[in-house]
Amino acid sequence: MSDKPNAHRSIMDIAAYKPGKSKSPTGQSLAKLSANESPLGASPKAVEAYGKYAYRLAEYPDGSAAELRAAIGEVHGLNPDRIGVGAGSDEILHLLAQAYVGAGDETVMSQYGFLVYPIVTKAAGGTCVQAPETNLKADVDALLAAVTEKTKIMFLANPNNPTGSYLTADEINRLHQGLRPDILLVLDAAYAEYVDAPDFEVGIDLVNRAQNVVMTRTFSKIGLANLRVGWFYGPEHILDAYNRLRGPFNVNGIAQAAASAAVKDIEFTAELKAHNAKMRDMLVRELQSNRYKTYPSQCNFVLTEFGDEPGFTAADAFNLLMEKGLIVREMHSYGLPNCLRISIGTEEQMQLVVQSLQEMSDHG
Numbered sequence: 001m002s003d004k005p006n007a008h009r010s011i012m013d014i015a016a017y018k019p020g021k022s023k024s025p026t027g028q029s030l031a032k033l034s035a036n037e038s039p040l041g042a043s044p045k046a047v048e049a050y051g052k053y054a055y056r057l058a059e060y061p062d063g064s065a066a067e068l069r070a071a072i073g074e075v076h077g078l079n080p081d082r083i084g085v086g087a088g089s090d091e092i093l094h095l096l097a098q099a100y101v102g103a104g105d106e107t108v109m110s111q112y113g114f115l116v117y118p119i120v121t122k123a124a125g126g127t128c129v130q131a132p133e134t135n136l137k138a139d140v141d142a143l144l145a146a147v148t149e150k151t152k153i154m155f156l157a158n159p160n161n162p163t164g165s166y167l168t169a170d171e172i173n174r175l176h177q178g179l180r181p182d183i184l185l186v187l188d189a190a191y192a193e194y195v196d197a198p199d200f201e202v203g204i205d206l207v208n209r210a211q212n213v214v215m216t217r218t219f220s221k222i223g224l225a226n227l228r229v230g231w232f233y234g235p236e237h238i239l240d241a242y243n244r245l246r247g248p249f250n251v252n253g254i255a256q257a258a259a260s261a262a263v264k265d266i267e268f269t270a271e272l273k274a275h276n277a278k279m280r281d282m283l284v285r286e287l288q289s290n291r292y293k294t295y296p297s298q299c300n301f302v303l304t305e306f307g308d309e310p311g312f313t314a315a316d317a318f319n320l321l322m323e324k325g326l327i328v329r330e331m332h333s334y335g336l337p338n339c340l341r342i343s344i345g346t347e348e349q350m351q352l353v354v355q356s357l358q359e360m361s362d363h364g
């Protein structure tokens with residue numbers, strides 16, 4: 001007999017998710033380019049809706065999130081009955097794993113995929129199998145080869161965090177065609193609002209055609225990270241399972257009100273996208289002209305690779321940027337210790353990144 005309650009072994013097996021750092025060791029305040037937040041803040045309409053809700057703190061929220069689902073449905077042309085909402089897409093990923101994965105089951109993800117997938121899998125008692133990538137891009141054949149008779153879910157961030165790479169609509173279709181119909185394909189489109197590749201498809205077409213696909217989305221990367229609101233679009237049978245499992249009031253009313261205003265503020269989302277594309281292009285161009293290997297990105301961050309030479313490593317660049325007041329994301333936990341992930345910030349911040357890394361390469 002144990003002298004204390006013990007968490008389930010599969011829970012103690014989880015390596016807790018480490019968010020990017022947001023403070024320097026000296027406590028100096030830093031511009032945070034480590035969490036892919038919006039550099040333009042939130043939609044002013046969302047801020048207004050949030051403020052107006054303050055006098056309703058004593059009330060329970062609408063557990064069905066009807067207004068928010070209607071707003072999402074209207075803007076994206078989707079049936080609100082096939083939309084589910086969660087406290088961040090993190091909660092949705094957790095609940096999907098709870099619903100479809102049990103002890104001894106497996107999920108499949110890509111080698112450099114989002115590190116929440118192994119966490120939600122283990123929390124459900126399963127094992128997450130990683131399929132190898134080629135040149136930091138998910139590989140359809142490797143993903144399919146990783147499937148076994150125990151596979152219940154395949155998680156794919158498209159486009160992917162932290163690499164910024166994506167699979168085309170054709171590649172996603174081929175992946176789906178190669179999957180058994182009893183395996184749930186979760187297309188995590190957290191960065192959908194930032195994609196401009198013409199051969200990308202967010203997943204709506206596939207959800208409409210299949211019974212085993214869901215597309216997950218989030219408000220976090222478009223200005224509302226603090227509110228914790230995510231949503232997904234899927235077949236009715238999956239919404240049915242989800243609605244049985246979720247907490248009856250899982251998304252608070254203030255978040256619902258602000259997210260409803262945010263999704264309808266199409267101009268703000270367009271402004272964010274335009275700012276992001278401009279800064280992302282500039283950053284990639286400048287870093288490449290300084291001979292830094294920078295991966296093409298469809299997201300609101302850029303992954304840059306550094307070498308082994310002392311003075312020019314990823315750790316050196318990280319420290320230099322920190323001295324300049326900027327904090328970026330180290331990639332050790334993703335198995336990419338030579339890389340840094342730099343979120344797109346304001347124009348001023350991006351110029352400071354470029355100048356700092358230019359100084360570093362000039363010393364070489």
Ligand SMILES: *Cc1c(COP(=O)(O)O)cnc(C)c1O
Binds near residue numbers: 161190217229
């Ligand atoms: C940020 C992110 C999410 C989670 O976002 P929430 O804040 O939980 O909505 C999900 N997937 C990927 C790939 C992300 O980068």
